Amino acid sequence: MGNPKVFIDGEAGTTGLQIYTRLSQRSDIDLISIDPAHRKDPAERAKLLNAADVAILCLPDAAAREAVSWVTQPSVKLLDASTAHRTADDWVYGFPELTADQRSKIASASRVSNPGCYPTGFIACLSPLVSAGLIPTDFPVTVNAISGYSGGGNKLIDQYESFHAEAAGTESIQPYSPYGLSFGHKHVKEMQQYTGLSHTPVFVPAVGDFKQGMVVQIPLPLWTLDSPPTGQKIHDTLAQHYQAEPFVQVAPYSEPSVLRDGTFLEAKTANQTNQVQLFVFANDESQEALLIARLDNLGKGASGAAVQNLNIMLGLPESAGLETA
Numbered sequence: 001m002g003n004p005k006v007f008i009d010g011e012a013g014t015t016g017l018q019i020y021t022r023l024s025q026r027s028d029i030d031l032i033s034i035d036p037a038h039r040k041d042p043a044e045r046a047k048l049l050n051a052a053d054v055a056i057l058c059l060p061d062a063a064a065r066e067a068v069s070w071v072t073q074p075s076v077k078l079l080d081a082s083t084a085h086r087t088a089d090d091w092v093y094g095f096p097e098l099t100a101d102q103r104s105k106i107a108s109a110s111r112v113s114n115p116g117c118y119p120t121g122f123i124a125c126l127s128p129l130v131s132a133g134l135i136p137t138d139f140p141v142t143v144n145a146i147s148g149y150s151g152g153g154n155k156l157i158d159q160y161e162s163f164h165a166e167a168a169g170t171e172s173i174q175p176y177s178p179y180g181l182s183f184g185h186k187h188v189k190e191m192q193q194y195t196g197l198s199h200t201p202v203f204v205p206a207v208g209d210f211k212q213g214m215v216v217q218i219p220l221p222l223w224t225l226d227s228p229p230t231g232q233k234i235h236d237t238l239a240q241h242y243q244a245e246p247f248v249q250v251a252p253y254s255e256p257s258v259l260r261d262g263t264f265l266e267a268k269t270a271n272q273t274n275q276v277q278l279f280v281f282a283n284d285e286s287q288e289a290l291l292i293a294r295l296d297n298l299g300k301g302a303s304g305a306a307v308q309n310l311n312i313m314l315g316l317p318e319s320a321g322l323e324t325a
């Protein structure tokens with residue numbers, strides 16, 4: 001038996017290209033590539049989708065749905081990086097660290113959805129705490145986050161790069177811009193579903209004037225609870241849950257040395273890795289806490305997670321092609 005064949009539909013996009021780069025260096029996978037002149041040709045894409053062992057969809061949602069409808073070969077497994085199937089019942093959510101049996105569900109699935117970048121940080125922080133009963137399911141959760149502009153794909157990258165060209169030598173670049181201000185961002189359903197919350201969180205994303213990197217912050221007003229957990233308890237619950245996980249790190253509790261100058265939590269420190277780094281800061285006297293996840297939106301937030309899921313789906317070593325910390 002030869003190597004498994006993998007086709008990336010959307011190979012020229014931001015996520016597709018990063019997956020391609022990671023996989024092209026591997027000798028245990030054969031990549032099937034589309035002729036760039038035909039990259040949007042339905043017949044050519046359908047042919048390659050059905051010729052793969054696993055096809056990875058790195059497309060806008062509508063194009064991903066269409067691609068799925070073209071797969072007629074039952075042996076083809078699909079891994080979708082878009083939002084299209086993340087909350088669908090007949091797809092398995094590709095966050096292996098979610099629960100003890102999620103990895104084996106991914107391994108045996110023929111349809112796997114790759115998590116969103118912001119939801120990866122959010123779910124990593126909150127899901128174990130809700131499962132352990134430390135945060136009640138009806139807690140009114142808010143989440144503030146900032147992403148590098150590559151989170152918006154090629155269009156936002158081009159937009160920021162033209163801002164940079166126009167603004168050269170002036171002060172006119174906007175460093176921090178909240179968006180999604182009409183609510184109902186495409187990620188909130190996914191955030192709710194995989195944490196078990198009874199309501200969607202209030203999600204305030206922002207884009208920053210840096211290409212890559214992401215920080216997801218969840219403030220917890222613990223004084224609203226009858227028996228608030230201590231910061232240490234929150235930390236230890238997360239540390240225990242992720243103890244054996246190579247791609248989720250829980251930083252030491254309220255540790256200033258993880259901050260620049262003991263003060264600033266930087267957004268880009270996890271870049272070029274498949275790591276999501278979790279931080280717990282708390283004050284037991286005032287009964288408030290802050291959970292923070294830091295990740296590379298294009299790493300564990302997209303292409304790194306896709307390679308990790310692909311490895312699991314193909315029965316290859318999970319860390320193949322990925323650096324562990």
Ligand SMILES: NC(=O)C1=CN([C@@H]2O[C@H](COP(=O)(O)OP(=O)(O)OC[C@H]3O[C@@H](n4cnc5c(N)ncnc54)[C@H](OP(=O)(O)O)[C@@H]3O)[C@@H](O)[C@H]2O)C=CC1
Pocket residue numbers: 009010011012013014015016039040041057058059060061063081082083115116117150151152153154155297298301302
């Ligand atoms: N960027 C990020 O941080 C993350 C992105 N994702 C998800 O990954 C998916 C891809 O996003 P991203 O890589 O950022 O976006 P990009 O816009 O950078 O890439 C999308 C690619 O798909 C191509 N494409 C669009 N429509 C079709 C079509 N009908 N047939 C074939 N190719 C098509 C685009 O070509 P063209 O540009 O010519 O239209 C482009 O090359 C999205 O669903 C996004 O939600 C997931 C996690 C994080």
Ligand SMILES: CC(=O)N[C@@H](CCC(=O)OP(=O)(O)O)C(=O)O
Pocket residue numbers: 081082083115116117118147148149150151152153156187205206207301
């Ligand atoms: C900065 C920016 O625009 N970010 C995108 C999120 C990235 C993305 O496309 O979402 P997935 O991670 O689910 O694929 C947004 O808010 O729509």
